[in-house]
Amino acid sequence: MDYHKLVKDCLRNKPEAQRQLYEHFAEIMLGVCYRYTKSIRDAEDILQEGFVKVFFNLKQYRNDGELGAWIRRIMVTTALNFLKRNRNYRDQMYFPPEHLHPVINEDASAILEAKEIAELIRQLPPGYQTIFNLHAIEGYSHVEIGELLGITDGTSRSQYARARSLLISWIQNYSLDKKKETYGGK
Amino acid sequence: MAANEFEKNVRREMDEFKLHPSGEVWPKIEERIREKDRKRRILFFILFSSIALMLAGYGIYNFSGNNRKSEAQHKLSEDNNQADKNKIDNSKNEELNKGTVAIKQTIPLENTEQANKTLLVGKQKQMHQPHKEDGFLRPIPRKDPGSQDQITVNIDPAEKENYIKSDKTNQETTNVSSSNRQQAITDTAQREVAKPNDKNLALNNTTGSKLEEPTDARPVQVMNKKKEDKLSNKITWGLGLSAGTSVITEDAFSFKSSYAAADRQYNVPGSSQNGGNPATGGGGSGGPTTYYRYAQSQNEPAFAFKAGIHARKNISKRSSLSAGLGYSYLADKIKVGATQGQGQTQSAFSLSYYSGSPQQTFTDHFHFLEFPLSYNWRVTNNADHFLSLNAGVSPSYLLATNALLYDTAAGGVYYHNKDLITRTHLNFISGISYQFKNKNSLEFSIGPQFSFDITKAFKSDLDKRKYFLYTGIGASVLFDNKKK
Numbered sequence: 001m002d003y004h005k006l007v008k009d010c011l012r013n014k015p016e017a018q019r020q021l022y023e024h025f026a027e028i029m030l031g032v033c034y035r036y037t038k039s040i041r042d043a044e045d046i047l048q049e050g051f052v053k054v055f056f057n058l059k060q061y062r063n064d065g066e067l068g069a070w071i072r073r074i075m076v077t078t079a080l081n082f083l084k085r086n087r088n089y090r091d092q093m094y095f096p097p098e099h100l101h102p103v104i105n106e107d108a109s110a111i112l113e114a115k116e117i118a119e120l121i122r123q124l125p126p127g128y129q130t131i132f133n134l135h136a137i138e139g140y141s142h143v144e145i146g147e148l149l150g151i152t153d154g155t156s157r158s159q160y161a162r163a164r165s166l167l168i169s170w171i172q173n174y175s176l177d178k179k180k181e182t183y184g185g186k
Numbered sequence: 187m188a189a190n191e192f193e194k195n196v197r198r199e200m201d202e203f204k205l206h207p208s209g210e211v212w213p214k215i216e217e218r219i220r221e222k223d224r225k226r227r228i229l230f231f232i233l234f235s236s237i238a239l240m241l242a243g244y245g246i247y248n249f250s251g252n253n254r255k256s257e258a259q260h261k262l263s264e265d266n267n268q269a270d271k272n273k274i275d276n277s278k279n280e281e282l283n284k285g286t287v288a289i290k291q292t293i294p295l296e297n298t299e300q301a302n303k304t305l306l307v308g309k310q311k312q313m314h315q316p317h318k319e320d321g322f323l324r325p326i327p328r329k330d331p332g333s334q335d336q337i338t339v340n341i342d343p344a345e346k347e348n349y350i351k352s353d354k355t356n357q358e359t360t361n362v363s364s365s366n367r368q369q370a371i372t373d374t375a376q377r378e379v380a381k382p383n384d385k386n387l388a389l390n391n392t393t394g395s396k397l398e399e400p401t402d403a404r405p406v407q408v409m410n411k412k413k414e415d416k417l418s419n420k421i422t423w424g425l426g427l428s429a430g431t432s433v434i435t436e437d438a439f440s441f442k443s444s445y446a447a448a449d450r451q452y453n454v455p456g457s458s459q460n461g462g463n464p465a466t467g468g469g470g471s472g473g474p475t476t477y478y479r480y481a482q483s484q485n486e487p488a489f490a491f492k493a494g495i496h497a498r499k500n501i502s503k504r505s506s507l508s509a510g511l512g513y514s515y516l517a518d519k520i521k522v523g524a525t526q527g528q529g530q531t532q533s534a535f536s537l538s539y540y541s542g543s544p545q546q547t548f549t550d551h552f553h554f555l556e557f558p559l560s561y562n563w564r565v566t567n568n569a570d571h572f573l574s575l576n577a578g579v580s581p582s583y584l585l586a587t588n589a590l591l592y593d594t595a596a597g598g599v600y601y602h603n604k605d606l607i608t609r610t611h612l613n614f615i616s617g618i619s620y621q622f623k624n625k626n627s628l629e630f631s632i633g634p635q636f637s638f639d640i641t642k643a644f645k646s647d648l649d650k651r652k653y654f655l656y657t658g659i660g661a662s663v664l665f666d667n668k669k670k
Contacts, residue, residue, distance in 0.1 A: 013223060015216070022212055027204035034205055044211050051215045056222065114203035117196055136193045137200045168192065 003067045010058055022051055025068060029075045031114075035121050035133050036079040042086070050078040076138055080148060083130060092126040112171060120170050128163030135160050220437055227439040231614070238577055241563060422498045422664050428635050430658020432490035432516040434550075434651035439614075439638050480523070480542030480598030482650055488517035488549055490656055492635075496558065498664060504564040514554040514582060516654055522548045522590060522600045540590060542598030550589040552654075556582035558615055571622035580613040580637065592649040611641040617660060629664035 001024060009017030029050065033043040053074050061070050083089040112120075121129060134140040134148065135156070142153040142160070149156070494512020501507055523541025540548070560578030589607055590600040619633030639654035 013219075018216070018219065019212065022215065026207050026211070030205040030207045031200070031203040035200065035203075040205070043205070044207055047207060048211050048214050048218075051211075052218045055215070055219050112199070114199040117199050118203050137197050139197075164192070 004063050007058060007061060007063065007067065010055065018055060021054075025071050026051075028068070029071060031118070032072060032075050033079055035118055035137070036076075036083065036130060038089075038122060038126075042082070046075065046079045046082050049082070050075040053078060072138075076134070080130070083126065089126050112175060116174065117171070120167060120174060123170070124163055124166060128159055128166065131156055131159045132163040132167065136164070224437050224439070227437070231439050235577065238563070238575060241575075420499075422629070422666050424496055424498065424629075424662050424664035426492075426494055426496055426510070426512070426660060426662035428492040428658045428660030430490060430635070430656060431487035432518065432654060432656045433487040434485060434518045434643050435653050435655045436650050438640055438653045440653075440655070479594060480544070482542070482592040482598070483521035483544045485651055486519040488519045490514075490516045490658065492556075492656070492658070492660070494556070494558070496662070498562070506562045508558070508560045508562060508576075508578075510558050512556050512558060514556050514656075516552040516554065516656060518550045518552075518589075518651065520548050520550065520590065520592075520600070522546060539599050539601035542592070542600065548590060548600070550587065552587045552589065553585040554582040554611070555585055556580050556613070560615060564621075571620070574619050574621055574631065574633075575617075576619060576635075577614075577616045580615045582611045582613060584609040584611065589644075591644055591646055592651075593646070594648055606645045608641055608643060608645060611639055611643075611654070613654070613656075614638045614640060619660070619662075623666070627666045629666050630661070631664070632659065632661045634658070635660040 006017055006021055006024075010021055026047065030043055030047050033046040033050070034040065037043045037046065050071075054071050057074070061067065121132060124132060130149065131145055134145045135142065140148070142156040145151075145156040146153040151159075492512055492514045494510050496508050496510025496512075498506050498508045521544030523543030523545050525540055558578060558580040560576045560580075562574050562576045564572050564574050566572040584607065587604070587607060588602070591603060591606055593599055593601060615635070615637045617633055617635035619631040621629060621631040623629045635656075635658050637654070637656040642652050643654055644651065
């Protein structure tokens with residue numbers, strides 16, 4: 001797909017191009033939004049808000065970077081704003097100071113599919129869920145996460161470690177259950 | 187290492203994680219994008235109108251100044267006539283006095299402290315200058331002191347104020363003030379000639395001579411020029427014809443027609459009905475059925491024209507108002523399917539309806555009676571051929587139509603229903619025209635015209651088409667029977 005032409009047509013307010021851009025990125029971006037929320041409805045709200053921002057700010061996009069990555073950053077920012085704005089999430093987004101927990105290194109994630117991992121991530125408490133998404137998947141550093149969420153980088157580190165350990169234990173349990181189902185309990 | 191592997195695996199899996207959004211998301215996004223475009227257009231329109239109004243205000247303000255000049259000039263003319271009469275009436279007295287009086291103001295009017303006036307008596311005018319000490323005017327030494335007589339009049343400043351008009355900034359008005367003062371001084375002088383003992387009159391020399399015409403012809407020249415520019419307040423009648431294209435747009439103040447959406451499929455669980463698409467085959471027997479809907483076709487511009495009569499009245503030197511009565515034919519082309527006969531399934535289908543399948547072109551005809559009211563502003567100076575900007579409103583009433591409306595029912599159909607078509611409309615009209623006159627007092631104009639409807643064409647929201655847009659080239663002739 002010629003992103004350069006697509007962006008150009010979108011900037012000319014061509015409805016076909018705008019729809020094409022949306023259809024090309026909507027699924028992957030909904031996957032991003034989904035990981036930050038507890039319901040698909042909220043994820044779609046973020047997706048909608050994010051794409052409106054994308055179209056309104058498309059003139060700021062420079063063709064030197066990857067369009068998908070640019071849209072993805074907008075989606076993540078929109079998701080974070082949504083979490084801060086929405087009381088259901090905001091009230092649970094507390095970050096108590098915690099000590100670092102031991103990390104389980106056993107990698108069970110390899111045997112799970114994307115959808116299953118995403119569902120487990122979504123079962124994390126909102127604070128853990130957000131920090132895990134930002135650090136493990138989006139690649140933000142703890143300093144950046146601290147700036148984004150208004151917490152210290154140490155808090156981000158400890159929250160991430162806790163989230164990671166929880167997730168790994170859940171993945172292990174989930175993979176065990178899956179094996180039992182696959183091999184008939186043997 | 188293993189720690190990094192966990193993150194890598196999760197990231198890799200998540201990068202491939204996709205979810206299909208529901209069909210409601212895109213229409214909402216699209217609506218918000220269009221909403222912003224609409225706001226931008228409205229903002230642009232308001233901005234454009236504001237600029238036009240400011241320009242118009244500037245024009246009116248300037249004209250008002252000219253109009254005041256004309257009035258003042260008219261007064262000046264009357265004053266001059268009166269002065270002439272006074273001269274004739276007083277000629278007998280002057281003959282008796284064997285003295286000729288000519289009056290010349292020699293002091294700058296801006297000098298409010300200077301209240302002295304000099305009356306020149308004699309055949310030639312003479313320059314004077316105020317005396318440094320007492321402010322009285324003293325004559326400049328002449329080569330031939332015996333050839334001219336002069337009277338110096340000292341006018342009280344309070345009395346002077348009665349002569350001076352309030353508008354000091356207007357040079358022409360100042361001329362009138364000058365004339366008033368001049369006339370007043372003339373009268374005073376004439377009276378004082380009969381009463382030479384008055385304390386305000388210092389008679390330097392009363393040697394008789396013939397009455398001389400005022401030597402300053404400048405006000406008369408200005409008067410003649412202003413007469414030419416005098417505003418014509420007559421109502422001028424004209425005929426107009428405009429031809430172009432019209433289309434029903436999706437947004438107000440937009441030049442874009444509604445665009446075609448993709449046909450859509452719906453899975454209806456447990457439905458045995460089949461939608462409007464024969465390609466999907468027959469309906470199921472209780473299982474999920476694919477329901478196919480034809481989307482509304484994209485509409486296209488069609489030929490349109492307007493004709494009517496109008497009256498124009500100048501409201502300033504550069505601006506005028508036009509009001510008229512006209513007929514407007516607008517049209518819009520859509521793609522429809524085959525006729526389905528009399529509508530039975532939907533109460534709205536009062537007449538025969540058409541399948542939504544885009545097979546043939548159908549032209550919607552609209553016949554309007556309209557009452558345009560516009561403000562015209564002449565951009566350029568030349569009054570014989572010039573550019574003019576026009577803007578205004580035009581209420582209109584739909585007389586007749588054969589329009590088809592789109593409905594999503596029954597797989598997408600088009601149908602007639604006049605109850606769902608708005609009859610009363612309001613349009614914003616604007617245009618640019620080049621105007622010129624010929625020798626037979628006919629005034630022609632030609633230029634592009636635009637008409638933006640701000641009333642929704644249909645009362646149904648299922649039809650995407652909303653606002654009429656007309657673009658065309660208009661020409662008109664005005665019968666200006668002004669006597670030259």
